[in-house]
Amino acid sequence: MPGSRVWYHAYSMAEYSIGVDLGGTNYRAASVDRNGNILERISGPTNSPAGREAIVNAIAGAILELRSRRAGEQLAGIGVALPGFIDIAKGYIHASPNVPPFQGFHARDALQDKLGAPVLLENDANAAALGEKWFGAGRDVDDLLLLTLGTGIGGGIICGGKVLHGFMGMAAELGHVTVDPTGNPCACGNIGCLEKHASATAVSGMARYLNLGENLTAEQVCGLAQAGSAPARRVFELMGWALGVGLANYVQIFNFPLYLLSGGVLPAWEFFAPAMLREVEQRSLTYRSTKTRIEKATLGSDAGLVGAACLPFHS
């Protein structure tokens, strides 16, 4: 639609938003409509060694490119999801271990100045929880908790339709809670973190203990379980046990109607879910007394991208 006609059809202009999911290795950007449908995508490497300015330029370039492809449409705003502890009100990143140049960075204002459009930041796991709440498995509830089982375990808590941030943006560190106080040591300083017993990394570690192989991925261990390997199945039983201890606690604490699991370990659901649900059932009176659902998330790796993109529609 030619620019000269914009004012003329303003009331009927299509509205879209742009989201960025900035990870430690790659960034992904997409234009998204109000219903969470992805219109177009751009991705590229997150070049942390090149420094802050290079990363800002890369994602700003992707955003401008997506914008140029929707000339004549109304941009509602830009949402950026990234790993780390964020002061949402100030648009300031306290810490971001996976994107070190962004630590101590007023990223919102820097991007707004460069783009001339409103920018909102959100932690990536929180953005994924919002994505699932708005367009995924959580569409019918206002309260949910999402655990992302990947290299680590991330978490997001949606309470009354809003993200639970905590007073320093550090809430929902759901992978760094103790499930076994004498369990595996964690780089965070704790012993027995859920992440050290139920992440993809933990699955690989247990496969090594059981002599399945030195550097198997969780996906490969899942393949072995599918092929009937008893020790591979045992790995997922133990992983399910740890997840069950953690989830039972979350059910006891929140009494939410819905707890979602996503991430790279999800394809092994059939191998870990029975042990997980057995443990939750035994450990949580609330789970046994209510219609609490523990389910797979449905947006996959797009949850954070879509959640980020739709922040401007809900702010």
Next chain:
Amino acid sequence: MPGSRVWYHAYSMAEYSIGVDLGGTNYRAASVDRNGNILERISGPTNSPAGREAIVNAIAGAILELRSRRAGEQLAGIGVALPGFIDIAKGYIHASPNVPPFQGFHARDALQDKLGAPVLLENDANAAALGEKWFGAGRDVDDLLLLTLGTGIGGGIICGGKVLHGFMGMAAELGHVTVDPTGNPCACGNIGCLEKHASATAVSGMARYLNLGENLTAEQVCGLAQAGSAPARRVFELMGWALGVGLANYVQIFNFPLYLLSGGVLPAWEFFAPAMLREVEQRSLTYRSTKTRIEKATLGSDAGLVGAACLPFHS
């Protein structure tokens, strides 16, 4: 108060509210002003064997008596705190193990009908958390978590100034979370509940294990610790350890600025707090990175009563 004069002085009439804290053994009722000051008190036994009607009559009688003593003043409403799982919107009690006749009871409407005044219900631990938030140690924050260390361990979570109820009124079962997955068995079905490792009952149990005596109360074990008993001090170290594991998880999950402890075990603070804080410090990166406070609640056993009484002022 003659009805004909009510409208005349309505704008300048002193306003008060009435609260009831209904426990398994006793009930306490009080008239309270808008600032949380207790004006008058009445208490009596909770006679559960006499049945639902007898309990309702007892607390309604206390409320009417308190009301009659403030003739000419404006009653804002009545708040009733009780142990159990409550559907606040419906004023319905799903379960109340400590006051069995109230299970499956539309208590709010029954009391409203009898008293001709608006009644609000709240879980007793949640009411205590509200009391501390409005008038106690939590006056300067909008988000806090309260643990009450008594015979069991109760909990209340205030998030954005409001109680976190959960979809069935069962949130904040903070005593029934796992701190040691192979720890002590609990009647709730779990193994290693915080309550079984850090309540007054757990203190008594550990004192028995350490041959301090068969039926010592937590208060007596505290007395022994004060007198220099090494095994009594060891009991509180172990209790502090369990509390630290649980609190570290809460800090990781909520990132609230304030966590409060209350209840009968609180006088032993000097004996359990060092182990507790050491454990939280080691296990919670969030605690180490922020100015998170773990402190004594200040309203003591009146927190629930005052919180209940002031529900009508904040509804």
